[in-house]
Amino acid sequence: MTLPAKNKMKPELESLDTYLPSQVRFTQEQRECVLFFRQQPTRARMSGYQPIVSRSMDPIPIVQLKIAGEIRYTNLICQLLLLDENGNRVIESDKRKPIFINGDPVTNCSHLRDDNNELGYFFVFNSVGVSATGRYRFACRLFDIGRMPSHALCTIYSNVFEILNSGKFKGLSKSTKLMEVFRQQGMFIHLRPN
Numbered sequence: 001m002t003l004p005a006k007n008k009m010k011p012e013l014e015s016l017d018t019y020l021p022s023q024v025r026f027t028q029e030q031r032e033c034v035l036f037f038r039q040q041p042t043r044a045r046m047s048g049y050q051p052i053v054s055r056s057m058d059p060i061p062i063v064q065l066k067i068a069g070e071i072r073y074t075n076l077i078c079q080l081l082l083l084d085e086n087g088n089r090v091i092e093s094d095k096r097k098p099i100f101i102n103g104d105p106v107t108n109c110s111h112l113r114d115d116n117n118e119l120g121y122f123f124v125f126n127s128v129g130v131s132a133t134g135r136y137r138f139a140c141r142l143f144d145i146g147r148m149p150s151h152a153l154c155t156i157y158s159n160v161f162e163i164l165n166s167g168k169f170k171g172l173s174k175s176t177k178l179m180e181v182f183r184q185q186g187m188f189i190h191l192r193p194n
Contacts, residue, residue: 020087020137020157028144028153031068035142035154038064038114038122039178041161045169047102047129056103056129056190058172059179061158063140065109065121075146076109078123085135085160099134103127112185115177124182126189130163137161 023036041057063078082090082101090099107123114120123140130136138158143150175191183189 022156024154024156026154034066035156036064037158038062040158043162046133046163046165047131049131059176061125063123075144077143077145078107079141080105081139083137083139099132102129102131112182115181124187133163133165135160135162
C-alpha cells in the first residue's frame with residue numbers, strides 16, 4: 001500500500017494551513033498510519049438551531065485512514081470540533097447567537113471501497129451542519145475507544161469553509177463520485193440531483 005507523501009515544511013510559513021495540517025502521520029501498534037481529509041466541505045447553508053440537520057455540508061466531510069499492512073480496526077471513531085477560520089475553538093458563549101455543530105459530529109470507522117475500487121478505512125460525516133453564518137474550519141480528532149482511558153491519537157484540520165444564509169446560498173453542488181460509491185455499499189448518504 002502506498003501512503004501519502006509527507007508534507008514538506010517550508011523555511012518560511014506562508015499561511016495558517018501550515019500550522020493546521022489536513023494530513024498527519026502517526027504510529028499505532030507499530031504500524032505507520034496516515035489520517036487525512038479525502039473530501040472537504042467548501043460551503044453550506046446555515047442549519048439553524050434545530051436538533052435534526054436537513055442542511056448538510058457541501059460536500060460532506062470524509063476522512064480516510066491509511067494503515068501500512070493488513071489489519072481491521074473496529075474501535076476507531078472520529079470527532080469533529082468547530083473552529084473559527086484562524087483555528088480557534090468556537091465556544092457557545094453568545095446566547096443571542098449560539099454557534100455549534102448541528103447533527104452528529106462523531107462517526108465510527110467504515111471499511112469501504114472508494115471510487116478507485118480500493119478498500120480503505122473511512123469516517124463519513126453525512127449529517128453535520130453549522131448553526132450560524134461565518135467562516136469556519138473543522139478539527140477532526142481520531143480516537144481508539146478500545147483502549148481505556150481513550151485519548152486522541154491525532155488531529156487534522158479542514159480548509160476554511162463558509163456558512164451562508166438562505167439568500168446567499170445558491171444550492172447544493174452535484175454529489176461526488178465517492179459519495180455515490182459509498183451509497184451503493186449501504187452507507188446512508190443523501191445524494192444530490194444531477
